[in-house]
Amino acid sequence: MLLNKINSKLIIKATLLVGFISFNFTNAQEIISDEVVEVEQTKDTLVNKTRIKADGVAAVVGDFIILESDLDREIAQLKAQGADLKDVTRCELFGSLLESKLYAHQAIQDSVIVNELYIKSRTEQQIQGILAQTKGDMQGLLDFYKKDSEQALRDEMYEINKNGYLAQEMRTKVTGDIEVTPEEVRTFFNDIPVDERPIFGTELKLAQIVIIPEVTEESKQAVIDKLKGFKKDVEENGSSFTTKVLFYTEDSASKSTGGKYTLNRNQPRMVKEFRDVAFSMEEGEISEPFETDFGYHIILLEKIRGQEYDVRHILIRPDLTQEAIQKAKDEIDEVRAKIADGTLTFAEAAREFSDEKETKYEGGQMTNPVTQDFNFELTRIEPELYAQIQDLKDGEISEVLQDEDRVNRIKFKILTVTDRIDDHEADFAKDYLKIKELALQDKQVDAIAKWQKKTIAETYVKVNGVYKDCDFQSNWLKK
Structure with missing residues (x-):
C-alpha cells in the first residue's frame, strides 16, 4: 500500500515534469475568446459530447490561469514524449497542472530567485531543437503556435519556462532538506506486506x-594557425566574425545563432578554460586560440552587461x-x-x-x-x-x-x-539503496501533501466546468 501511494503520486508528477523539460509551449497566460463548439470531453475521458467553451478558463490558481486547451496540449506533448498515460485520468493530470501552478504562485510569493540566464538558454535550446526537427521552418513554427513574430514566440516560451522553473524550485524548497535515517528505512521496509514488496x-x-x-602536434598547430588567420582577417580586414562562425565552427549547438553564448560570472556554465578567457577580455576583443577538451576556440566578446558577458566563438577540432x-x-x-x-x-x-x-x-x-x-x-x-x-x-x-x-x-x-x-x-541488505530511495520518496510525498493542504487553504483557487466533478487527491474544490 505504501508503494502504491508513492507510485500513483510520483507517476503523475514525473509525467507532468516532462512538460518542462520537453519542447512544450502549454499553459500560456492568455485568455482566448469563449467561442462555443462541440467537443468530446468528460472529466476522465473524451467520449461524452457536451457543449463547452472552446478555450475558456478552466481554473485559476493565485495569479495563474489554466485554459481549457492547456490540458489537451499537455496530453499531446506527453504522448509525443512517449509517456504512458493508460492508467492516468484527465482529472489526475489536471490536478497536476493545478499543483504546478500552485508551486509557481507560491515561489513568487516567497521571492524565489529566477535564474534568468538558465531560462534564456533553455528557451534558445528549445527553439533551435524544434527548428532542427522542422528543417529551419521558423514561419511554420510561428503559424503553428499562432504567433506574429519570433520575439512573441520567445517571450511566451520564456514565461512558460520561467513558471516551470519556479515550480521546480518550490518543489525543491519543500522537499530539499528531507532525509531518512537507517531506522526510518528499516521501518518503511518492514511496513510493506511481504506479498507487496517490489520486484527489482x-x-x-x-x-x-x-x-x-592521439592528435598529432601538426594537426593541433594547423588548427591554431587557422584560428589566428580568422582573428587577423576580422581585425585587419573587417571580415564578419559571425559569418566565419557559420562557415567554420564545429559547435553545432551554437552554429545557428552565430556562435553566441551568454555567460554569467555567478553561474558557471561553460568549461573553466572558456570562462577564464572570456572574463579576462574587453568588449570588442578577440582572444588568441585556446584549448579545451572540445577542441580549440577563439572568442569575440561582444557585450558586458553587469555580470553577464555576450560572446561568440568558433570551435575547431584538430583532424585525426x-x-x-x-x-x-x-x-x-x-x-x-x-x-x-x-x-x-x-x-x-x-x-x-x-x-x-x-x-x-x-x-x-x-x-x-x-x-x-x-x-x-x-x-x-x-x-x-x-x-x-x-x-x-x-x-x-x-x-x-x-x-x-x-x-x-x-x-x-x-x-x-x-x-x-x-x-x-526486494531484499533489505542487497537492495538497501533502492529501498532507501523509496523511503525518501514516501517521506517527500507526505511533506508535499502537508504543504499543499496548507497552501491551497491560503491561496485563491477556482475550478470551472467539468473539472468540478473531479475527485482530486488534494482539496482543490475547497469543500
Missing part, C-alpha cells in the same frame, strides 16, 4: 576500456590522421587479446591502458549516471549501450566497438559484464 529488475555491472586516437586512428585500433586489439588469453584481467588492462579517466582507476567499472552507483537496470539502459551489451554473457568481452562522444569524434572500446543480478524480490 535484472541489473548488470559493466566495465569498459577506451582507447582514443589515419595513422593515429589505426594505431588506436591496433592497441585496443592487442589489449583485448591479452585479456582473452589471460595475460591481464579486464580491470588490470583498464588501469594500464584505458584513456577514459572516469572509469580507468575503477578497473573500467562504469557508473550509472542516474543512480550514481555501478548497477544498470537492464530495462532502463540507454538503447545504444543496450545494443552493445545485450548478447554478452558474464565475463565475456565484446568485440572492438567504434564510438564517439561530444569530445571525441572517434574512440574504440571493449565492454564486459562484471556481474549480473537477476529479477528478485
